[in-house]
Amino acid sequence: MSPVSLSELPPECFEGALAAVLATSSTDGIPNAAWVSHVLRVDDRHVALWCQFLNKSRANLEGNPIGVLLMTHPRTAQQWRLFVRFARSETHGDTFEAMVRRLGAVTSLTQQPGAVSLRSADVFEVLEVSAVEIGPDKAAEPPAPVERGRPRTTPEVVAALSRLSESVAGSEQLEGLVESGLSILASHFGYDSVSLYLLEPLEGVLYALASRGFPHSGIGARIPLGVGIVGTCALHRLPIRIANMRHEIYYDRAVQEQLARSKGGEREIPLPALDQAASVLAVPLLLRGNLFGVLATEGCDLAAFDDCDVHLLTIAGLLLAQGVALHDDEEGKREVSAAPPLERPRGSLRLRYYEADDSVFIDDEYLIKGIPGRILWLIVTLRENERRSTFQNRELRLHPALKLPSYKDNLETRLLMLQRRLEEKGSGLRLRREERGRLRVESDRNIEIEVIPANGS
Amino acid sequence: MTRLSPAAIRGLADFLALGPSLVLGTCDETGKPEVVRCGAARVTPDGRLRILVPMPEGRRSVANLTATGRGALAAALASNYRTVQVKGRDAALVRWPEHHSAAQEHLAAFGAQHIRAGVPGELHLAMWSRRFTVVDLTPEELFDQPPGPTAGHGVPG
Numbered sequence: 001m002s003p004v005s006l007s008e009l010p011p012e013c014f015e016g017a018l019a020a021v022l023a024t025s026s027t028d029g030i031p032n033a034a035w036v037s038h039v040l041r042v043d044d045r046h047v048a049l050w051c052q053f054l055n056k057s058r059a060n061l062e063g064n065p066i067g068v069l070l071m072t073h074p075r076t077a078q079q080w081r082l083f084v085r086f087a088r089s090e091t092h093g094d095t096f097e098a099m100v101r102r103l104g105a106v107t108s109l110t111q112q113p114g115a116v117s118l119r120s121a122d123v124f125e126v127l128e129v130s131a132v133e134i135g136p137d138k139a140a141e142p143p144a145p146v147e148r149g150r151p152r153t154t155p156e157v158v159a160a161l162s163r164l165s166e167s168v169a170g171s172e173q174l175e176g177l178v179e180s181g182l183s184i185l186a187s188h189f190g191y192d193s194v195s196l197y198l199l200e201p202l203e204g205v206l207y208a209l210a211s212r213g214f215p216h217s218g219i220g221a222r223i224p225l226g227v228g229i230v231g232t233c234a235l236h237r238l239p240i241r242i243a244n245m246r247h248e249i250y251y252d253r254a255v256q257e258q259l260a261r262s263k264g265g266e267r268e269i270p271l272p273a274l275d276q277a278a279s280v281l282a283v284p285l286l287l288r289g290n291l292f293g294v295l296a297t298e299g300c301d302l303a304a305f306d307d308c309d310v311h312l313l314t315i316a317g318l319l320l321a322q323g324v325a326l327h328d329d330e331e332g333k334r335e336v337s338a339a340p341p342l343e344r345p346r347g348s349l350r351l352r353y354y355e356a357d358d359s360v361f362i363d364d365e366y367l368i369k370g371i372p373g374r375i376l377w378l379i380v381t382l383r384e385n386e387r388r389s390t391f392q393n394r395e396l397r398l399h400p401a402l403k404l405p406s407y408k409d410n411l412e413t414r415l416l417m418l419q420r421r422l423e424e425k426g427s428g429l430r431l432r433r434e435e436r437g438r439l440r441v442e443s444d445r446n447i448e449i450e451v452i453p454a455n456g457s
Numbered sequence: 458m459t460r461l462s463p464a465a466i467r468g469l470a471d472f473l474a475l476g477p478s479l480v481l482g483t484c485d486e487t488g489k490p491e492v493v494r495c496g497a498a499r500v501t502p503d504g505r506l507r508i509l510v511p512m513p514e515g516r517r518s519v520a521n522l523t524a525t526g527r528g529a530l531a532a533a534l535a536s537n538y539r540t541v542q543v544k545g546r547d548a549a550l551v552r553w554p555e556h557h558s559a560a561q562e563h564l565a566a567f568g569a570q571h572i573r574a575g576v577p578g579e580l581h582l583a584m585w586s587r588r589f590t591v592v593d594l595t596p597e598e599l600f601d602q603p604p605g606p607t608a609g610h611g612v613p614g
Binding site: 018019021023024025027029030031032033034035056064066067068069070072074075076077079081083132133134135302 | 478480481482483484486488489490491492493494511512513514525527528529530531533538540542544576580581582583584585586587588600
């Protein structure tokens with residue numbers, strides 16, 4: 001087969017969906033073949049491999065620097081041989097950092113982050129690339145590349161972006177903005193399973209504000225910076241793309257994510273996640289240089305997302321983020337009228353609040369924790385003590401018990417998340433935004449509040 | 458004669474029957490390596506490793522085996538990435554009338570592994586040619602290659 005250049009190889013080959021193979025030889029002519037989970041294209045003449053566990057290959061390359069990589073397209077099975085010469089090991093720089101970030105995202109799913117460290121990024125000069133010649137008598141023709149089922153040509157994408165920006169610009173309510181935004185990501189962009197996380201700067205965690213297309217919404221779920229794909233994306237402020245979640249190293253990620261992020265046992269809400277996810281893409285949302293949140297999507301096909309998706313999801317996510325941020329800013333400036341009295345109670349509801357982590361249980365069922373939990377405890381306490389059902393955002397912002405920052409408190413997004421979490425749980429307690437800047441707490445039951453002090457006494 | 462114990466040989470035979478992805482590493486007399494996916498591998502009754510090298514893509518691999526007698530077969534299960542590598546010597550081309558049925562059996566098991574791993578259904582059918590050169594090797598060393606820090610360490614026996 002005639003040689004091809006490295007730049008001609010489809011980008012899907014470098015997404016790690018199907019493992020590559022590195023063959024080397026010792027100086028005394030004993031061959032070695034090792035599976036390689038990820039190959040990074042450094043430039044048009046170089047690739048890099050993780051030097052993590054390639055013990056024998058590394059030893060061979062010390063004496064004989066020539067190797068051959070076999071790479072396979074994850075949707076057509078077309079293969080290429082890359083004859084390479086070991087060039088150098090890098091322990092810092094862009095290539096090394098890119099691999100560290102990817103390794104961090106992967107290992108944080110299966111073990112404590114940092115438990116496996118990258119020794120180096122091994123950079124190889126590519127001497128020759130040739131397509132593997134498969135005979136005409138193979139069992140099947142290579143499958144045509146799988147259509148991804150969503151528009152990828154410019155007119156459709158531009159129309160989708162236009163639709164999203166119109167929706168963001170035209171939304172009166174924060175809830176409608178988020179809902180319609182995620183719906184358009186599915187209907188016009190083809191991202192059927194998406195989740196929007198916002199940073200809670202006071203706690204250093206991300207909260208799932210909204211999601212679409214998952215078995216459970218995960219609204220209110222928390223994930224610390226640096227944990228899992230979403231947390232790693234947020235920590236490094238860079239997109240994270242996984243092309244084959246079913247690789248062993250990603251196995252049982254739901255369980256492991258829970259273990260990694262939770263020390264509170266039942267006091268965690270499961271993250272929105274597809275049981276059969278093969279591909280994941282998470283992009284950071286940065287506003288004025290600060291991390292605002294993360295937008296993530298999942299798919300059941302291998303290598304479902306490419307560079308184009310990274311750009312598209314980032315643009316869409318930033319539109320959404322700016323809309324959400326604008327709502328928060330506007331809410332803080334509004335004054336509203338006063339409130340009607342409480343409705344007459346029928347039956348009772350028990351709300352237990354733990355000061356230690358601001359977690360809230362309603363009738364012994366975990367609801368939420370952290371600052372959203374503290375907000376809920378405060379408004380329910382005010383409702384019971386002052387016998388009124390509505391509250392102005394402004395008074396909550398200024399209330400000393402919440403300890404919100406005077407600038408960019410994200411109160412509206414926290415209230416929206418709380419509102420949706422209460423709706424989901426059907427716990428007999430509801431939040432309603434009657435108009436901008438005013439919140440109504442509804443319950444037809446008498447609320448008994450129990451506070452568990454931080455010292456547990 | 459193989460240096461591997463009967464237990465190791467049996468374990469290898471069982472593993473190969475599960476339908477792992479198979480790649481054969483060889484090198485020419487100057488030390489230039491070569492690699493090719495393979496259509497099946499079996500352990501013969503006398504403990505030799507029998508490999509179906511597809512043609513034409515395996516042409517250089519077969520030439521290398523003929524020239525040096527040495528090959529390294531890496532086998533990995535797509536469903537859980539359990540991986541072993543067998544290093545062999547004394548390569549010899551053999552005639553094996555049953556190689557077509559062995560290839561079919563392996564293809565079916567390999568496809569099942571792929572489906573369990575979420576790889577698109579027909580992809581495995583296009584990964585290698587269906588004409589084979591059959592090669593026997595004497596297994597010399599067996600290595601466990603999990604994706605971890607013990608990769609490359611020999612399996613006892």
